Amino acid sequence: MPNFCSHCGHSPLARGTPPGDTHERDYCGACGAVVYDNPKVIAGAIIEQEGRILLCQRGIPPRVGSWTLPAGFMERCESVEEAARREVWEETGIDAEVTTPYSIFSVPPTNELYIIYRARVVTWEDAPGPETRAVNWFKPQDIPWDLIFYPAIRQILERYIAERDGGTYGIYTGSMEKGVVHFMQ
Ligand SMILES: [Zn+2]
Incomplete structure (x- = not known):
């Protein structure tokens, strides 16, 4: 984050x-503007089809070559x-329909909130975008756990496989340290 005021240019904050x-917080001593560094939301989906779970392999930093659920930062508007x-479309080429919330996972150390849905494939006609090196459907026993880096994604996958x-x-609502699984009545 730049160490000057984006409103008046005063430095340092x-x-x-x-x-x-x-x-x-960081704030400007000259004009009083405050820098709000609030958590960022990562949205994504877990999609299963014919007993296999959709994962994509990152083609750009960070963690090139690691596998993860299709997910990424929310955009404005x-x-x-x-x-x-x-994110599912950009990273896999699949047009998906979001069905059910699955995990609301806070990561306070990195200032992030994951909101992961269950979703289903509507159509699959396009190739993944440049952020993705490969897309694959994994049987649970074939998931490359050693190449799944993000703890939130790992927890979501492990729970999904146990529940299926x-x-x-x-x-699920919670963090890595503690959380609750809510079941529908
Ligand atoms: Zn200022």
Whole structure:
């Protein structure tokens, strides 16, 4: 983050709790503008078809070569469902329909919130975009766990595989440290 005020250009920014605020932040000592570094939302989807789970392999940094669920940062002016659908399309070429929320996963250390849905394939006509090196459908026993880096994605996949054996899917809310799986009544 640049260490100058984006409003008036004053440098450097001060660090502290601005007047009337509750959190320590960067702010401008000249004009009073505050830099709000709020969490970013990552939207994505878990898609199963014919007993296999869709994963994509990253083709750009960070973590080139690692496998993950199709997911990425929300853009301005879109809903989280739209973001999940767009990320699936960009990273796999699949037009998907979002069906059910599956995981609302907070990652406080990296200032991120994952919102992962279950989704189903509507059409698959396009090739993945340049962010993706490969797309593959994995049977649970074939998932390349050693190449799945993000702990949130790993937890989501592990729970999904455990739940699919029982045929009942919950909705997780929480973080790596603690959380709750909510089941529909
Ligand atoms: Zn300023």
